[in-house]
Structure formats: C-alpha cells, structure tokens
Amino acid sequence: MFNKIVSADEAVAGVQDGMTIMxxxxxxxxxxxxxxxALVRKGVKHxxxxxxxxxxxxxxxxxxxxxxxxxxxxxxxxxxxxDHVIMSHVGVxxxxxxxxxxxxxxxxxxxxxxxxxxxxxxAYGLGGVLTxxxxxxxxxxxxxxxxxxxxVMEIDGKKYLFERxxxxxxxxxxxxxxxxxxxxxxxxxxxxxxxxxxxxxDHTVIAAEKLVxxxxxxxxxxxxxxxxxxxxxxGEPAWQI
Amino acid sequence: MADLKERIAKRCAKHFVDGDFINLGIxxxxxxxxxxxxxxxxTCHSENGFAGIDILADQDTLDVNIINSGGQYVxxxxxxxxxxxxxxFGLVRGGHVKATVxxxxxxxxxxxxxxxxxxxxxxxxxxxxxxxxxxCPEVIITMLHTQKGAHKIKKECTLPLTAxxxxxxxxxxxxxxxVTDEGIVVTELHPDYTKEEVQEAxxxxxxxxxxxxxxxxx
Numbered sequence: 312m313f314n315k316i317v318s319a320d321e322a323v324a325g326v327q328d329g330m331t332i333m334x335x336x337x338x339x340x341x342x343x344x345x346x347x348x349a350l351v352r353k354g355v356k357h358x359x360x361x362x363x364x365x366x367x368x369x370x371x372x373x374x375x376x377x378x379x380x381x382x383x384x385x386x387x388x389x390x391x392x393x394d395h396v397i398m399s400h401v402g403v404x405x406x407x408x409x410x411x412x413x414x415x416x417x418x419x420x421x422x423x424x425x426x427x428x429x430x431x432x433x434a435y436g437l438g439g440v441l442t443x444x445x446x447x448x449x450x451x452x453x454x455x456x457x458x459x460x461x462x463v464m465e466i467d468g469k470k471y472l473f474e475r476x477x478x479x480x481x482x483x484x485x486x487x488x489x490x491x492x493x494x495x496x497x498x499x500x501x502x503x504x505x506x507x508x509x510x511x512x513d514h515t516v517i518a519a520e521k522l523v524x525x526x527x528x529x530x531x532x533x534x535x536x537x538x539x540x541x542x543x544x545x546g547e548p549a550w551q552i
Numbered sequence: 553m554a555d556l557k558e559r560i561a562k563r564c565a566k567h568f569v570d571g572d573f574i575n576l577g578i579x580x581x582x583x584x585x586x587x588x589x590x591x592x593x594x595t596c597h598s599e600n601g602f603a604g605i606d607i608l609a610d611q612d613t614l615d616v617n618i619i620n621s622g623g624q625y626v627x628x629x630x631x632x633x634x635x636x637x638x639x640x641f642g643l644v645r646g647g648h649v650k651a652t653v654x655x656x657x658x659x660x661x662x663x664x665x666x667x668x669x670x671x672x673x674x675x676x677x678x679x680x681x682x683x684x685x686x687x688c689p690e691v692i693i694t695m696l697h698t699q700k701g702a703h704k705i706k707k708e709c710t711l712p713l714t715a716x717x718x719x720x721x722x723x724x725x726x727x728x729x730x731v732t733d734e735g736i737v738v739t740e741l742h743p744d745y746t747k748e749e750v751q752e753a754x755x756x757x758x759x760x761x762x763x764x765x766x767x768x769x770x
Contacts, residue, residue: 337600338623340616363637372623376614402676403623411675418675423599424641424683431638444645444686447716499617499634500601506636550616
C-alpha cells in the first residue's frame with residue numbers, strides 16, 4: 312500500500328543540479344529546516360530558488376531572539392548552492408547581496424502578492440493572472456524570470472499587467488501538523504507561502520512538526536489537501552530560540 | 553530628529569477612525585501604532601500573515617510562529633485572523649485594507665511614489681510595497697520633508713516608481729498635505745515654520761488650503 316512517509320534524505324534524493332525549487336517561509340518563520348539540511352547534505356548546486364526572501368543568516372534577527380544557525384533558504388545561500396533567486400525581498404539576509412556583488416547569484420524581483428498568485432496559478436491550472444500591481448514601474452519594463460517581455464492588457468478600460476504561472480520541480484513546505492495522508496495545517500504566521508506552494512511543482516514535499524494517524528483530528532482543521540502532497544517527512548523541530 | 557519623527561507619527565495616528573483596517577510600514581510608520589487612540593478599534597494588517605498585530609513580544613509572550621512583516625516577534629490581538637500570503641494580498645489588492653502608511657524617497661506632484669530602489673545601491677526588493685500602494689484606497693506618506701535639504705516632493709520622480717499616482721496624503725514635520733488633481737494642497741502648517749520655508753523645502757508649487765489650520769499636535 313502506498314506510503315508517503317519518507318526520510319528527509321529520501322525526500323530530496325531526486326533534486327538534481329540546476330533544478331528549480333520553491334521553499335515556504337517568511338524571514339525563516341515557517342521554513343522547512345529538515346529539508347534544507349538534507350539539501351545541504353546532498354550538496355546539490357546551481358539551484359533556482361523561489362521564495363519570499365532569503366531566510367536568515369546565523370545571528371539574525373539581531374537582538375535577544377537571534378538564531379544560532381541560518382534559517383530556511385539561508386542554509387542554501389550559506390553553502391553557495393543557488394545561482395538564481397525569484398523573490399519579493401532580498402534585503403535582509405546579507406548573503407544575497409554579497410553573492411550578487413561577487414557575480415555568483417542573480418535575482419528576479421516579484422511583488423509579494425504577485426509572487427503568491429503566480430505560484431497559485433501554477434498549482435491551480437490558470438494561464439496566468441492579471442494584476443494592476445507593477446504598472447508604471449520596472450515590473451512592467453523588466454523581463455520576467457524566464458526572460459520574457461511583460462504584456463499590459465486592457466480589460467473593460469482598465470490596464471493590468473499579465474503575469475505568467477510560476478512552476479518548479481520541487482515544493483518544500485513546513486507544516487505544523489499533518490496526517491499520514493498529507494492533509495496539513497500551518498499554525499499562525501507560518502502559513503505564508505506554505506499554502507500556495509502545494510501542487511505548484513512536479514513534487515510537493517512537506518516537513519511536519521507533528522504527524523498524526525488519519526482520522527484522529529477534526530477534518531475541519533486541515534488547510535491543504537493531502538492529495539497535493541507526494542512525500543511527508545516527520546520530525547521538523549519547533550524553532551528554538 | 554527623533555522628536556520630529558515622533559511628531560509625524562503622532563499626527564498620522566489622528567488620521568484614523570474607529571473600525572479602520574490599516575497597514576503600517578517599517579520604520580517611522582511603525583511608530584504610528586504607539587499613538588493610535590485607545591478608545592477605538594483599529595486593526596493593523598501584517599502582510600506576512602495576519603490582521604490584528606498587538607505589540608512586540610518579550611521572553612514571556614514569545615511565540616516563534618508569530619512575526620510581523622519586518623521579522624520581529626510580536627503578539628496578536630484576541631480578534632486576530634491569520635492567513636496565507638495569497639489571502640493577505642487579496643485583502644490588499646481588493647481594497648479592503650483602507651490605508652497604508654509608508655516612507656518615501658520621492659513623491660511627485662501627481663502622487664507617483666518612489667520608495668523601493670536606488671539603482672546601483674544594495675538591492676532590497678519591493679516586498680509588499682507595490683501591492684499595498686496599488687491596493688489601499690489611501691496611501692499616506694510619513695517622512696521628513698527633505699533629505700538634508702534636498703527636495704523629496706518633486707514635479708516628477710527620478711527614481712524607479714513603486715506605484716503610479718497612488719499617494720493621497722503626505723505628513724511631514726512641517727505640514728500636512730493632500731494630493732489632489734490640482735496639485736499638492738497644504739491643509740495644516742506647523743507653527744515652527746513659515747509658508748515660505750515650507751515652499752522653499754518643496755519642489756512643486758504648493759496650494760494653500762483656504763481652510764489652512766495649525767498642525768494638530770494635541
């Protein structure tokens with residue numbers, strides 16, 4: 312009988328050099344750490360990474376709650392595994408601007424709401440989205456993440472920017488709780504991109520803080536359908552300050 | 553300088569009324585929260601994932617699953633609603649977040665805003681700023697009137713835009729202004745400055761409201 316539960320190393324075994332991955336999290340909150348650690352162990356290179364931001368470097372955020380290790384995509388950046396990032400914000404983790412400056416990393420910026428919709432379009436079968444966000448800005452004139460020109464469309468007298476779906480080879484997601492079928496929920500502000508990224512890639516992998524047998528929870532709590540999830544990794548630790 | 557920023561944050565807080573749902577940006581705009589009236593219900597949107605920010609967390613109230621959009625650990629109000637990024641920015645683009653308060657590098661006479669990138673400098677990215685400026689019915693700029701004497705309110709922006717024709721209100725240490733089809737109208741003037749001094753610090757011809765009031769510092 313099919314079983315989605317695998318180890319972190321098994322979950323990332325298919326990730327090859329040069330692939331595109333998307334990773335949930337917002338400045339580290341809600342990022343799937345055991346999956347990032349497994350990618351670092353595998354030593355895969357030249358990734359294109361889609362995420363809100365570059366996670367955190369060791370010691371961030373400054374102050375009493377500083378992290379003892381990098382977080383989220385920060386682990387991949389620390390190990391120079393990334394060639395290109397598609398993000399809304401690249402100003403927090405200093406590894407990003409360092410690697411832009413030394414020429415080893417390039418970027419495509421996408422407004423945060425547009426980034427979520429491009430990913431959602433890939434997951435849910437849309438040909439793209441029309442948004443007024445970015446009109447009259449470099450978003451209209453810059454090429455998109457695959458070097459294509461942007462189109463402005465006029466619908467009923469109103470102008471919109473046409474944004475294409477954003478698809479990847481792997482989605483790596485953190486779930487606060489999941490059942491063994493892959494139905495999952497993300498607690499509080501860890502939802503961020505961990506909801507829309509499910510199903511937007513060829514392979515969707517979740518790392519669950521808590522894994523429960525099917526049928527033991529009220530089904531109303533699940534935020535994402537387990538049918539979208541290919542692999543489940545147990546034992547994502549709660550973030551420790 | 554700190555006093556001037558406090559003055560701006562205090563004045564901005566008076567802009568809001570009972571029931572408002574608003575977004576406060578990072579820096580000076582965040583200070584606005586400290587001065588919101590206490591006898592009303594105002595809900596602050598945290599675009600990373602919820603409506604109902606309370607205050608910065610401490611060791612006792614820390615929940616590692618709750619940060620604000622600047623990455624600081626915060627607490628959530630009892631009426632808070634958590635959501636994912638798609639829902640968060642649906643609220644923004646749909647016009648359901650009434651106002652966003654942001655800083656600016658440049659504001660143009662027609663309401664164009666530049667506040668996210670300086671070519672050749674370190675890249676930060678727009679984050680949610682473009683979405684907020686397009687989606688929120690009111691875009692309120694809180695900033696020092698000039699950059700060490702250099703005009704920030706200009707005929708046209710020279711930096712890449714965040715959004716076109718989006719700014720509705722500008723609050724500085726000198727004046728409170730509205731962006732209108734006719735131009736920038738001064739509605740309140742701080743008693744520390746003359747009309748001439750404010751005009752001198754501004755790169756466009758200001759329109760003085762016939763109902764010009766003193767800057768509300770109460």
